[in-house]
Amino acid sequence: MAKLKQWGKYILIAFIAFYLLTQPESAAGVIHSGLGGIMDGAESLSRFVNALGA
Template sequence: MARLKKWTGYALIAFVAFYLLTQPESAAGVIQTGVGGLMSAAESLSRFVNTLGA
């Protein structure tokens, strides 16, 4: 089972590297979307915490 996890991790890393090298614009768009989602979640959490303190 540990070998399967290890090889799955290697395959995932290889896929990500291949994707970054063959489609850099698309990969950048995926990263921008992810970062935008994280920023939105952080802003919402900040608003929630500030509302609790008010």
């Protein structure tokens, strides 16, 4: 089972590298969208915590 997990990690890394090399614009869009979502979530959490203190 440990070998299967190890191979899975290698396959995932190879897929990500292939995706980045063959479609860099699309990969950048995915990263940009993901980071935008994280930033929106952090901002919402910040507003919530500030509202608790007010």
